[in-house]
Amino acid sequence: MVALISPDFAEFPPHPRLKIGVMASGSGSNFEAIAQSIQDGHLNAEIQVVIYNNPGAKVVDRANRFGVPSVLLNHREFASREDLDQAIVDTLKQHSVEWVIMAGWMRIVTPVLIEAFRDRILNIHPSLLPSFKGNRAVDQALQAGVQITGCTVHLVVPEVDSGKIIIQAAVPVIEGDTVEALQSRIHAQEHRIYPAAIAIAAIHSVTDDDRHQS
Numbered sequence: 092m093v094a095l096i097s098p099d100f101a102e103f104p105p106h107p108r109l110k111i112g113v114m115a116s117g118s119g120s121n122f123e124a125i126a127q128s129i130q131d132g133h134l135n136a137e138i139q140v141v142i143y144n145n146p147g148a149k150v151v152d153r154a155n156r157f158g159v160p161s162v163l164l165n166h167r168e169f170a171s172r173e174d175l176d177q178a179i180v181d182t183l184k185q186h187s188v189e190w191v192i193m194a195g196w197m198r199i200v201t202p203v204l205i206e207a208f209r210d211r212i213l214n215i216h217p218s219l220l221p222s223f224k225g226n227r228a229v230d231q232a233l234q235a236g237v238q239i240t241g242c243t244v245h246l247v248v249p250e251v252d253s254g255k256i257i258i259q260a261a262v263p264v265i266e267g268d269t270v271e272a273l274q275s276r277i278h279a280q281e282h283r284i285y286p287a288a289i290a291i292a293a294i295h296s297v298t299d300d301d302r303h304q305s
């Protein structure tokens with residue numbers, strides 16, 4: 092995979108129109124950045140469905156504004172993580188999803204989902220992985236006193252925040268930064284790189300598929 096300082100759709104080779112499904116737990120600003128990128132004619136994709144797990148999540152309003160169907164799968168109503176993930180897989184398949192985009196999905200996913208969409212699930216994490224995996228990554232970066240942090244889009248594998256890195260953006264820590272201030276600058280970079288990461292993953296996957304066939 093490539094690391095790009097400034098992702099530019101104009102330089103990407105074409106790829107087939109992607110059918111994507113988004114998984115989100117809360118605000119959904121990354122969902123909106125992806126939907127906007129599609130509407131603006133940059134990312135060649137269609138969002139088939141948004142799956143959310145928290146009733147009242149703001150992502151639903153954003154999905155409605157973009158005319159994207161949303162489905163609530165409340166994890167509290169499932170006996171196990173695997174049962175929830177099976178319902179997610181069923182919903183994604185019902186909506187003909189090919190690529191799964193985790194955008195602020197705050198649940199650990201299991202092999203039930205990962206195997207069903209092998210190498211076709213992306214996640215965004217608010218740090219420069221492999222630093223600061225897990226929860227409260229922005230807080231962890233501040234506590235560690237690093238001068239540069241950022242965000243990472245990666246493929247999802249069973250180990251949390253550990254899959255192949257697709258794209259990263261660096262964000263400097265400023266003297267006197269708060270978690271909120273730093274988080275909001277990281278968010279701005281997430282919105283910039285996530286649509287590009289989806290295109291890059293798809294382009295590389297086409298190439299990998301070609302290689303496997305030859």
Ligand code: GRF
Pocket residue numbers: 115116117118119120121122194195196215216217242278281
């Ligand atoms: C982002 O900071 C992302 O890195 C993390 O969850 C947050 C989601 O934000 N995984 P939003 O819901 O897209 O606004």
